[in-house]
Amino acid sequence: MAELVVGIDVGTTKIATLVGEVRGDEVNVVGVGVEPSRGIKRGVVNDLKAATAAIAASVKKAEKSAGCEIGRAFVSVAGSHIASMNSRGVVGVGGGSRPVTQEDLERALEAARAITIPHNREVLHVLPRHYTLDGQSGVRNPAGMHGFRLEVETHIITGARTSVTNLEKCVEAAGVFVDRFILNPLAAGDVVLTETEREIGAVVVDIGGGTTDLAIFIEGAVWHTAVLSVGGEHITTDIAHGLRLPFDLAESVKLQHGHADPHRVDPLSGFPVQPFGEEVPSQVARTDLAMIIEARSEEILSLVLQEVKRSGYDGLLPAGVVLTGGSSNLPGIRDVAAGCCRCRCAWRARSA
Numbered sequence: 284m285a286e287l288v289v290g291i292d293v294g295t296t297k298i299a300t301l302v303g304e305v306r307g308d309e310v311n312v313v314g315v316g317v318e319p320s321r322g323i324k325r326g327v328v329n330d331l332k333a334a335t336a337a338i339a340a341s342v343k344k345a346e347k348s349a350g351c352e353i354g355r356a357f358v359s360v361a362g363s364h365i366a367s368m369n370s371r372g373v374v375g376v377g378g379g380s381r382p383v384t385q386e387d388l389e390r391a392l393e394a395a396r397a398i399t400i401p402h403n404r405e406v407l408h409v410l411p412r413h414y415t416l417d418g419q420s421g422v423r424n425p426a427g428m429h430g431f432r433l434e435v436e437t438h439i440i441t442g443a444r445t446s447v448t449n450l451e452k453c454v455e456a457a458g459v460f461v462d463r464f465i466l467n468p469l470a471a472g473d474v475v476l477t478e479t480e481r482e483i484g485a486v487v488v489d490i491g492g493g494t495t496d497l498a499i500f501i502e503g504a505v506w507h508t509a510v511l512s513v514g515g516e517h518i519t520t521d522i523a524h525g526l527r528l529p530f531d532l533a534e535s536v537k538l539q540h541g542h543a544d545p546h547r548v549d550p551l552s553g554f555p556v557q558p559f560g561e562e563v564p565s566q567v568a569r570t571d572l573a574m575i576i577e578a579r580s581e582e583i584l585s586l587v588l589q590e591v592k593r594s595g596y597d598g599l600l601p602a603g604v605v606l607t608g609g610s611s612n613l614p615g616i617r618d619v620a621a622g623c624c625r626c627r628c629a630w631r632a633r634s635a
Contacts, residue, residue: 287313289345289356290470291338291459293450295493295516296320296609298337300345302353314349316341325493325512326362326467328449331456339457355460360407360450361467361494363512364443369412370395373434376416383416383425387433395437405447407464408440412504423503438505440466467491468498468508475607476500485602488587490610492516495583499596507594511586515610518579525575526567527558536572537613543580544615545573573615580619 286305292298302314318341322334342353372395376387388411396409414422416430425433442464451461472487481500489496491514499507522541523533536556542548548569555564587604591597606620 287349287351289353289459290359290465291341291356291454292359292467292470293323293326293334293338293454294320294359294361294491295323295325295514296491298323298341300341300353300356302345302349302351314345314347314351316344316346316348318344320492322453323493325514326360326491326510327364327446328453331449331453334450334453335456338453338459342457342459353459355462356454357462358450358454358464359467359470360442360447360464361491361496361510362442362446363494363510364446365407365440365466365508365510366404366442367438367440367508368398369506370398370437370439371434372396372437373432376430376433378431382427382429383433385426388414388426388435391433391435392437395435396439398439400441403444404441405444406439407442407447408438408466408469410438410440410469410505412436412438412506413502421502438508440508466496466498466508467494467510468496469505471496471607472498472500472505475605476602478503480602480605483602484596484600486587486591486600486604488604488606488608488611490514490583490606490608490616492609495587495608497587497590499591499594499600501596501599506596509590509594511583511590513583513586515608515613517583518576518610518613521575521579522572526556526572527560528556529559532556536567537576540569540572541576542569542573542614543576543619545570545577547615547618548573576613577615577619580613580616581622584616584620 288303291300298318298320300316303310304313318337321337322330328334372391374390414425415434416422416425468489471489482503484501486499493514495511519534523530540554552569553566557564
């Protein structure tokens with residue numbers, strides 16, 4: 284019987300539950316449940332009851348689709364409370380008389396994890412970047428090799444304990460045990476980046492509803508991660524304010540008529556909307572809508588570029604930037620990204 288694996292992506296705009304059937308190195312999706320998100324704001328729970336109900340509804344849809352009960356799952360996590368740092372761990376390896384074992388690798392990771400963090404934070408991931416064995420740097424997997432001194436460079440990701448606990452409480456109240464929390468851009472990177480891109484240096488940027496998450500992959504490992512508190516929902520809010528529309532109508536307008544590049548929109552094209560306080564619909568030019576979208580899109584992508592430069596790895600990314608997430612499907616956003624970029628990165632969109 285094939286093994287089943289379940290993932291729950293808890294986002295600001297929607298909650299998606301996927302059931303996968305594992306056969307060898309392949310995972311085939313056999314069940315899907317998507318529910319509009321409630322009680323979640325910018326990746327953080329702000330209404331336990333509403334969030335629990337939305338997660339439970341998504342899980343039930345996935346159960347019905349897959350024809351099985353869901354008891355445990357991997358759960359995505361994001362939000363501005365996420366932080367990261369790099370750390371080093373060093374351990375001795377049996378005086379060089381025996382090969383490095385998996386236990387030695389785990390001891391090295393534990394040594395790297397032994398850092399001082401505030402009591403209100405918890406470690407979510409300890410990701411090895413590379414190992415050094417007796418001064419030989421750049422070792423990918425030292426298991427089986429002989430040496431005296433083993434060092435590991437790691438990337439450590441932490442989250443606010445209260446935010447993680449609240450999300451865990453919602454998932455478990457929906458009847459699902461949390462196997463593990465996984466940072467959004469790590470999961471996205473595994474899906475949308477090729478092995479070659481991860482090897483030579485690339486950035487995955489997941490533009491969601493409430494947050495924009497990014498991860499830098501170099502030499503096959505994660506070197507930097509960040510979560511920015513801005514996303515597609517902010518574009519919708521700008522449209523609602525600019526055109527004086529209800530939020531739901533602004534979202535519909537964005538999806539049906541939106542474009543991020545005013546220069547690629549027919550200047551004579553328009554559509555009718557009914558603003559607040561108006562008795563009859565008025566005509567809105569698509570170029571006006573595109574200018575609103577362009578302004579916020581430029582801000583989001585400029586913040587991404589600033590974060591990439593702040594990491595110090597902007598010169599090590601020949602594979603460029605891959606955009607994913609719901610908002611990356613917005614027409615013209617790739618061209619806006621290329622216009623914002625002042626480095627040599629190539630920008631392209633790819634669906635997760």
